[in-house]
Amino acid sequence: MKKILLYLAMLITISSFSQSVSLQSFGPQFDNPVDIKPITNHVSLLDWDELLVVEQKGVIQVLNSDGTVQGTPFLDIQNEVYFGGERGLLGVTTHPTLLYNELPIIYINYTDNNEDTVIAQYYIEDPNSTGNAGNYFVDLNSKQILLTIDQPYSNHNGGSINFGPDGHLYIGMGDGGSGGDPQNFSQNTSSLLGKMLRIEVDPFGSAPYYSIPNDNPYGDEIWAIGLRNPWKFSFDKDTGDLWIADVGQNVYEEINLVSNNPPNVNYGWRCYEGNVVYNTSSNCPNSSELTFPVGTYSHSNDGAFKCSITGGYAYRGSQLSEMDGVYFFADYCSQEIGMLSYDTNTQTWTRDLVFPNASGQWVTFGQDLSGELYVGSHGGQIYKITDAALSLDSIEESKLEIYPNPTSGIINLDNNGEVLNITIYDINGRIVVEYENYSLQQLNISELNNGIYFMKINNLYTQKIIKN
Numbered sequence: 001m002k003k004i005l006l007y008l009a010m011l012i013t014i015s016s017f018s019q020s021v022s023l024q025s026f027g028p029q030f031d032n033p034v035d036i037k038p039i040t041n042h043v044s045l046l047d048w049d050e051l052l053v054v055e056q057k058g059v060i061q062v063l064n065s066d067g068t069v070q071g072t073p074f075l076d077i078q079n080e081v082y083f084g085g086e087r088g089l090l091g092v093t094t095h096p097t098l099l100y101n102e103l104p105i106i107y108i109n110y111t112d113n114n115e116d117t118v119i120a121q122y123y124i125e126d127p128n129s130t131g132n133a134g135n136y137f138v139d140l141n142s143k144q145i146l147l148t149i150d151q152p153y154s155n156h157n158g159g160s161i162n163f164g165p166d167g168h169l170y171i172g173m174g175d176g177g178s179g180g181d182p183q184n185f186s187q188n189t190s191s192l193l194g195k196m197l198r199i200e201v202d203p204f205g206s207a208p209y210y211s212i213p214n215d216n217p218y219g220d221e222i223w224a225i226g227l228r229n230p231w232k233f234s235f236d237k238d239t240g241d242l243w244i245a246d247v248g249q250n251v252y253e254e255i256n257l258v259s260n261n262p263p264n265v266n267y268g269w270r271c272y273e274g275n276v277v278y279n280t281s282s283n284c285p286n287s288s289e290l291t292f293p294v295g296t297y298s299h300s301n302d303g304a305f306k307c308s309i310t311g312g313y314a315y316r317g318s319q320l321s322e323m324d325g326v327y328f329f330a331d332y333c334s335q336e337i338g339m340l341s342y343d344t345n346t347q348t349w350t351r352d353l354v355f356p357n358a359s360g361q362w363v364t365f366g367q368d369l370s371g372e373l374y375v376g377s378h379g380g381q382i383y384k385i386t387d388a389a390l391s392l393d394s395i396e397e398s399k400l401e402i403y404p405n406p407t408s409g410i411i412n413l414d415n416n417g418e419v420l421n422i423t424i425y426d427i428n429g430r431i432v433v434e435y436e437n438y439s440l441q442q443l444n445i446s447e448l449n450n451g452i453y454f455m456k457i458n459n460l461y462t463q464k465i466i467k468n
Contacts, residue, residue: 020320021337023358023383025401026374027067028414032056033376034159035091036063036366039074039136040104050136051366051374053382056088057081058110062136063382067403067412075122075138080112087111090159096167098203101126105203106138107169109161112148117157119147119171121203144209146201147221149192153177156229156247160311164198164261165240168213170223171197172230172244180249180279181270186226187283189218194269196230196244198223217264226267226290232311232364235261237371238325245311245329246293249273251300253309254293255329255340265291295340295351297331307333312365317372319387328373328385330362337362337375337385358383402455406466409446411455415439423456424448424465 035054039062049065052074058081062070081089091109098105103124112118123142127135151157156174164170175181175194186194199210199221216223229247236243244256246267252274256267271277271284274296299306312328327340339352360377367373373385381401401414413420417439424433424445432448445453448467455463 020322020387021339021354022386023375024386024403024405025358026382026384026403027053027063028069028401029380030055030061030376030382031059031380032088032378033364033380033382034088034378035364036374036376036382037092037094038367038369039094040369049369051368052092052094053376054089054092054108054364056090057083058089060089060092060108060138065404066407066410070135072135072137074136075106075108075140077110077140080110082111082113082115084154086155086157086159087115090157091161093161093163093169095201095203096163100124100142100203107146107161107201109159109171111151111157115154116151117147117149117173118145119161119169120145121201121209123203144203144207146199146208146210147171147197149173151176152183152193158227158230160230160232160234162233162235164235164242166261167200168198169201169210170233171199171221172227172233173197174229174231175227175269181228184270184283186228186269187266187271189222189225192221194225194227195222196224196227196233196265197221215263223263224265224267226265226269226271228269228273230311231308234311234313234365234367236314236325237316237367238314241314243311243314243327245309247308248299249278252276252296252298253306253331255295255309255311255327256291257294257327258291267291267293297338297351304334304336306331306336310362310364312375313367313373315371315373315385316367317370319372320385328365328375330365330375332361332363332378335359335361402463405463406468407445408468409444409448411443411445411465413441413443415441421458425454425456426451 030053033053034056037052039050039052051063053061053063058078059073060075062074089110093107095105100123106122121144122138125137125139155177158172158174160172162170173193173195175186185191200213201210227246230244231247233244241259242261246254254274268290270279275292310330314325314327315323330337337354363378364376376382403412420438422435422438426432450468453465455465
């Protein structure tokens with residue numbers, strides 16, 4: 001397949017994209033969040049706007065649309081999860097069409113106490129049942145294990161799990177770990193490691209609760225080969241295209257894109273790292289048979305040192321309409337957030353690394369039902385990607401989490417008990433709310449008219465607030 005040349009933007013350049021993008025703190029601190037997904041599916045409960053936040057230690061929390069968190073975890077299987085390094089509870093997804101008692105069915109990807117990868121399904125309990133008080137929980141007794149895959153080393157577990165537009169479950173598997181894929185698992189079609197797996201789940205059937213789709217190319221779970229560690233992959237919610245961010249070895253990180261998601265794609269590892277030969281000593285096809293990335297970047301020759309790509313989503317929301325179809329990604333070490341877009345005039349891909357108003361060890365993105373995007377730092381904070389007009393001037397300087405924004409009236413203030421002096425101005429500069437020595441955790445502005453306001457905290461920094 002023809003290699004697509006990626007034109008690299010200078011890292012010191014602030015593009016029109018980076019001028020528009022900002023990060024808005026969304027919710028309190030989490031414990032090593034590694035995945036963010038909607039709780040609902042496509043055919044039921046479309047008014048649900050909660051997000052599931054996966055904590056690597058083995059817990060899933062429910063993050064509400066107002067930035068608050070359900071008091072009791074949605075799922076807690078810490079006693080079943082081996083947590084450490086690249087292992088733990090790594091991914092969650094919801095079945096797009098099937099329901100149990102009118103509630104979605106949940107699938108997770110985790111490392112068990114034998115340090116192997118497990119794919120399991122759960123039903124959700126009826127939130128109106130006795131003792132649930134309207135909250136959502138997984139029925140722990142409903143657990144069924146679909147797959148257990150041996151992991152020879154402690155790293156490169158993959159972890160991402162998503163349903164595709166075809167209704168099948170896709171599972172990103174790393175090459176088994178160590179370094180350089182020493183056993184060449186990625187090119188070996190007798191191994192499930194270093195692959196994109198694809199299965200047809202059957203949650204109401206019998207063990208193993210899935211079957212092999214007829215068009216899988218090898219007659220087993222394998223859909224595509226040649227991956228090193230596809231930590232995050234996603235499907236474009238409008239086009240169905242498959243985006244895979246594959247973590248590199250020593251030099252290059254890569255972004256892969258295939259339209260219409262054909263079977264039997266070979267992404268090239270360990271023969272190639274990015275577009276460059278890595279190890280062609282055995283079992284490597286002709287380069288014409290490989291699918292090369294649409295985007296790469298170097299660890300040491302593209303500005304700040306980089307080490308590990310975190311894949312995101314093609315943007316399909318409404319708050320950043322000029323970025324429709326732009327793919328968001330990030331790097332764990334440089335703490336930069338990037339965007340990859342296709343220029344139909346020059347027929348080239350352009351990559352921009354932006355400088356948002358908050359930094360973090362970015363390990364996951366999330367996409368809600370409206371197509372808006374979120375990004376999570378391994379340090380615990382989740383942000384919503386939004387227009388710069390909504391941004392806090394300096395999240396790192398303020399040390400104060402203010403959410404949600406926009407708001408319908410209630411603003412949460414994670415002030416850690418600090419007493420605040422708060423003044424809110426309208427767009428004409430008139431004071432509409434003023435408090436001295438304010439110590440509560442919430443501020444009610446529901447009586448204000450809809451519009452744009454400016455909240456000054458302790459006369460030091462200002463937050464733009466949208467009331468709707």
